[in-house]
Amino acid sequence: MTELRELERALSAVEAEARSAVEAAARPEELEALRLRYLGKKGRLTALKREVGRLPAELRPEFGRMVNRASAAIEAMLASRLEALARDETARRLEAERLDVTFPGRPWPRGHLHPVYQVWEAIEAIFVAMGFDVAEGPQVEWDDYNFVALNIPKDHPARDMQQSFYVAGEMLLRTQTSPVQIRYMRARCPELPIRMIAPGRVFRRDDDATHSPMFHQVEGLVVDRGISLGDLKGCLDLFAREMFGAAARTRFRPSYFPFTEPSAEVDVSCTVCGGTGCRTCGYSGWLEILGAGMVHPQVLANGGYDPEEVTGFAFGMGIERIAMLRYGVDDLRLFFGNDLRFLEQF
Amino acid sequence: MRVSLEWLSEMVTVPWPAEELAERLTMAGVKVEAVRRPFDGLSGVVVGRVEAMDRHPASDALWLARVLVTEETGTGARRLTIVSGAGNPRPGDLVCVAPPGAVLPGGWRIDRQEIRGQVSEGMLLAASELLLGAKPRPDEEILVVAPDASYPGGPPRIGQDVVSLLELDDVVFELDLTPNYAVHCQSVFGVAMEVAALAAEVDPACGRVRKPVGEWAGEGPPVSEVARVVVEEPELCPRYVGCGVVELKPGPAPLWLQRRLAASGLRPINNVVDVTNYVMLEWGQPLHAFDAARLEDRTIVVRRARPKESLVTLDGVERNLDEEVLVIADARRAVGIAGVMGGENTEVSSATREVLLEAAHFDPRSVRRTSQRFGIRSEAAIRFEKWVDPNTTPVAADRAVALLREVAGGVPARGRIDCYPRPYEPRRIRVRPRRVNLLLGTDLDATDQANLLERLHFEVDAVAAYPAPGREAATAAQPADREIDLWVTVPTRRQDVAGEADVAEEIARLYGYGRIASTMPRGQLTRGHRRPVRQAADQVRHHLAGLGLTEVVTYAFLHPGVFDRLRLPPDHPHRRAVRLRNPMTEDQSLLRPWLVPSVLEAAAANVRRRADSVRLFELGTVHLPAGKEAEELPREETRLALLLWGYDGPPAWNRSRREVDFYDLKGLVEEVLAFVGVDGAFAPATPRITPAGRRWSRPRGGPLDTWARCTRRSWRPTAGTAGRTWLSCTSRPSWNWPGPCASTCRRPASPAPSGTWRCWCPGHCRRTGWRRPSAKGPAPSWTAWSCSTFTRGTRSPKAGAAWPTPWSTGRRTGP
Known part of the structure; x- marks a missing residue:
């Protein structure tokens, strides 16, 4: 029995020694060395284990249990210390790598699309979704297409409204996107239905805060059997709601264009005051946004269609005008001044 | 066109207040731009009686008037001493007096003031002051109020407010007339017809229009003794009506007439001219009064002008005429440009005793051409060039004759001249x-x-x-x-x-x-299409914006000097540009054949505004002259221009900025090419773009600028079909387009060797599908470009080879 007590004391001593050593260890490598020193093949505990031979057989199992308990205790000591060390290490690293998130970030350059083209795309998207094709025509146009085929013969007073730039002979810079109507109809005839819009550049001899020698328009044309003025109202109502919000209302006033009959001027409820009257709408509650009408029978005929068989409607709007309303810009020239300080706000 | 509500109400019963009428007219297509109250602000002006009119003691040009403004009643009479600029009123005459505190139209306030040592207690008014709130003409006299009963508010009384006497609380509608409605709404009568048509819906009685016709009986000599008329050009003058009026007494027109003219925006002149203007406003038929005594041989000939003939028109300008111009002439000389303006030689003056009134219908196109040629936008020309109803002509003439009798004491000549060989039928x-x-x-x-x-x-x-x-199948019970x-x-x-x-x-x-119901077009459903090239273009625009470039839109015009400024060789193809025949200014006289000058100008403007880095692009059209200039439209191409200038990015606290160089731009070009899926290679090329001489300054160690141009002849981003894209870029490290130091005008030390680059893209697309990432390492990136040599077997596109445009360029009339 005395040997057993001796060995037990020795075990306790080793365990106590290991405990103080483990607690003193500061790095994972030291812990590994301690593990070898106490638990390894040549370790202290292994050496004690060999003393089992000195004991009588009936005491050996008890000694075995004692050794195992000590061994487990040391293992646990090592593991917990290792874990503590790792925790400390992470904390230290985090402390070392700490960022001041309140410092400003490094900026990335950001480009901007031109506001007129943003509106152009928005208009296109609405009409393409309604089944309209997007058509194009040349900017340098024949007088025939720009005027004559659209029912504006020479000496027609309507030419006063559109002072043109002439190029050579009968060639001019188109004053409206309407000639695309004729080109499109002639290219498609006798196909039905025709639903197209033609956005593009137009030119007029005008230059002030509300006129520019170059600006952009979108033309629209629908030709089919049984198209009515009611259909024109329906399409443009939908467009106005898509463009200016669900609360937008439209108002159709009789007007005059040589290539439509009946013709209408279309107003939309003021985007600023909603129709109660403000400075933007001149206290009328309405903003003029586009001209429209039923395609004149002569224009249908010029396009190759039989006006007795089909009817159609057409409309045209200024893209800058809509961009000015949408963004509250009050001077048309800002769009073509290309001041980056202006463009970068869109 | 301005229309007075008071005048309108004389012809038609208006069942609505002014604002509602304006709204209803607008919604019927006669757009009322504004509802004005032109006499608004007029207050305190009363009728007074002149009791004495003396010379001002200290001035020859001024008069001193004593005016009774309140009749002797319980409170006692009130008299004012007023300094006046004209001395025409006689004692006993009624005048319009603005006592101190009165306000004239336009907010002109009258105060007591001292004039040459005499205190003037107010002002005696001339017609211009009372009706327009304007300074009177130098020779204008004080307005004398006739004491008769021909006023809307009954005979005038002393102390009566002129607002009630003359109905100066009138409302005037300003109409914005489209070319078609202008035809019949350029007259009070025409607007009255519109109002009647609208009002008939409320009350059929309101649908009647009281026509302002004039009735007269010829009491004077036969009209043939006043003048005779020969129309030599019935094509250009389909109708000519002439009436004679003799024994006229020119003078100021009555107040009610002056008031209506003033409300319509015309200045009263004298009773004869005022009547012709009045009837023009009323019926839309321009009239002209010739001083018959000054007509040579008492003859009117409507003919084309003779070569080298000239005429001084009423505005005092001498006009050179030729056969293109239709004139009214007497036996010897032209006396008026038909439908546009009369001549000074037969103008009505205070000495005129007899006139020939002309009411005609001229060919609108001829009047339009003439008025444009001489730049005369007279009230008459504006009406004639639209359309004047030839069947109203005698009605208007009659009305004018009757009015001249009434207001100018004239005696109508017997009969009426009417040349109307081919009447217009409805x-x-x-x-x-x-x-x-x-x-x-x-x-x-x-x-x-x-x-x-x-x-x-x-x-x-x-x-x-x-x-x-x-419903052709009729039955006995139900007839078709x-x-x-x-x-x-x-x-x-x-x-x-x-x-x-x-x-x-x-x-x-x-x-x-508004009552027409909104519907949607029925019929076949269609899908909206956009051309693939346009979709690609928009994708590239969005991509470039994402890469930090800002889109600009520049004018399609160029200044012809820009090529010299860029030192293009004289025979360089870029110099071939489409020229405008009537540009607004010289710097907008060419249509640009390339985008580079436009984006350079846009960048320069920003540099002048002290931008420190400019990154921009434009996707725009250029025009290239066609072979046969007047017979074929110029070719239009969509091109992309990229421009980098200044620093490579926004400033930051923890990064040093670098100035952009050629390789930034080249990288951008490569990115665009990769984005659209084409491959390319770079090589030096012409043109050499160098800064022009003295006008440009050298940068003071300034930033670098670099630009590129990329022409897309064809752009097929996804398909594997052959497409050809070429692009060229230029780098000019030593050159500064008018930069921030433009004040130091010094020629560049030496034109540094040009860094002009061109990038050829082979005739096919590289990116036709996707490729599995290789396990062996990164896929070979295209490093095969070189700055000096062609690589990878690329070829240049054939010079001048045109790609088909999506529209026909030829001229074609009729379907």
Whole structure:
């Protein structure tokens, strides 16, 4: 029995020694060395284990249990210390790598699309979704297409409204996107239905805060059997709601264009005051946004269609005008001044 | 066009207040731009009686008047001493007095003031001051109020407020007339017809218009003794009516007439001229009064001008005439440009005793050409060039004669000259009510439509024409519905109504556009398409914006000097540009054949505004002259221009910025190419772009600029078909387009060797699908470009090879 007590004391001593050593260890490598020193093949505990031979057989199992308990205790000591060390290490690293998130970030350059083209795309998207094709025509146009085929013969007073730039002979810079109507109809005839819009550049001899020698328009044309003025109202109502919000209302006033009959001027409820009257709408509650009408029978005929068989409607709007309303810009020239300080706000 | 409500109310009963009438007219297509109260602000002006009129003691030009402004009653009479600039009123005359505290139109406040040592207690008013709030003409006299009963508010009383005497609380509508409505709404009568048509809906009695006709009997000599008329050009002057009035007494017109002219924006002159203007406003028929005594041989000839003939018009300008111009002449010389302006030589003056009144119908195109040529936009020309109803001409002449008798004491000559060889007949238009409904999306039966048209004073005959389609099978019990045709007779004053569609518009606007229900087009569903090249272009624009470039839109015009400034060789193809025949300014006289000058200008403007880094792009059109210049439209191409200038990015606290160089730009070009899926290679090329001489400054160690141009002949981003894209870039590290130091004008030390680059793309697309990432390492990136040599077997595109445009460039009339 005395040997057993001796060995037990020795075990306790080793365990106590290991405990103080483990607690003193500061790095994972030291812990590994301690593990070898106490638990390894040549370790202290292994050496004690060999003393089992000195004991009588009936005491050996008890000694075995004692050794195992000590061994487990040391293992646990090592593991917990290792874990503590790792925790400390992470904390230290985090402390070392700490960022001041309140410092400003490094900026990335950001480009901007031109506001007129943003509106152009928005208009296109609405009409393409309604089944309209997007058509194009040349900017340098024949007088025939720009005027004559659209029912504006020479000496027609309507030419006063559109002072043109002439190029050579009968060639001019188109004053409206309407000639695309004729080109499109002639290219498609006798196909039905025709639903197209033609956005593009137009030119007029005008230059002030509300006129520019170059600006952009979108033309629209629908030709089919049984198209009515009611259909024109329906399409443009939908467009106005898509463009200016669900609360937008439209108002159709009789007007005059040589290539439509009946013709209408279309107003939309003021985007600023909603129709109660403000400075933007001149206290009328309405903003003029586009001209429209039923395609004149002569224009249908010029396009190759039989006006007795089909009817159609057409409309045209200024893209800058809509961009000015949408963004509250009050001077048309800002769009073509290309001041980056202006463009970068869109 | 301005229309007075008071004048309008004389012809038609207006059942609405002014604002509502304006709204209703606007919604019927006669746009009322503004509702004005021109005499608003006028207050305190009263009628006074002149008791004495003496010379001002200290001035020859001034007068001193004593005026009674309050009659002797319980409170006692009130008299004012007023310094006046004109001395025409006699003691006993009634005048308009603005006592201290009175306000004239436009907010002009009258105060007591001392003039040459005399205190003036107010002002005696001339017509311009009272009606327009304007300074009087130098020779204008004080307005004398005739003591008769011809005023809206009864005979004038001393101390009466002139607002009530002359109805100066009038409302004036300013009309913004479209070319077609201008035809018949450029007169009070025309607007009255519109109002009547609208008002008839409320009350049929309001649908009647009281025509302001003039009745007179010839009491003087026969008109042939006043003048005779020969029309040599009946094509250009289809109708000429002439009336004579003798024994005229020119002088100021009565107040009511002056007031209506002033309300319509015309300045009163004298009673004869005022009457012609008055009738023009009333009936829309311009009139001219010739001083008959000054007509050579008492003859009027309507003829083309002779070569080298000239005429001093009423505005005092000498006009050189030729055969293109239609003139009114006497036996010897021209006395007026037909339909545009009269001549000084036969102008009505205070000495005029007899006049020949001209009321004519001239060819609108001829008047338009003449008025444009001389730059005269007279009230007459504006009306004639639209259309003046030839069948109203004698009515207006009669009205003017009657008025001259009434207000200028004239005696009408017996008879009337009327040259009208081929009378205009009213149009008869066949209108199918079913067709009108189809066009409008309405459901109005023939009677409804006829009623609407009759409100416009159109005559309508209904004719049962043919069985309604689809209902031919009549049974004994139910006879076939007959389709009704309407035959509409349109008065000649409505020249704009020419076909069924025009009649449909008249129906629609009276019915109300607002009452037509909104529907959506029925029929085949279609999908909207955009051309793939446009989709690609938009994708590239978005991509470039994402890469930090800002889109600009520049004018399509160029200054012709820009090529020299860029030092293009004289024979360089870029110099071939389309020229405008009538540019607004010289710097907008060319259509650009390339984008580079435009984006350079946009960048330069920003540099002048102290931008420190400019990154921009433009996707725009250029115009290249066609081979046969007047017979083929110029070729249009869409091109992309990229420009980098200054620093490579925004400033930051923890990064040093670098100035951009050629390789930044090249990287960008490569990125765009990769984005659209084409491959390319770079090589030096012409043109050499160098800064022009003295006008440009050298940068002071300034930033670097670099630019590139990329032309896309064809752009097929996804398909594997052959496409050809070429692009060229130039780098000019030593050159500064008018930069921030433009004040130091110094020639560049030496034109540094040009860094012009060109990148050829092979004739096919590289990116036709996707590729599995290789396990062996990164896929070979395209490093095969070189700055000096062609690589990878690329070829240059054939010079001048054109790609088909999506539209035809040839000229074609008719379908």
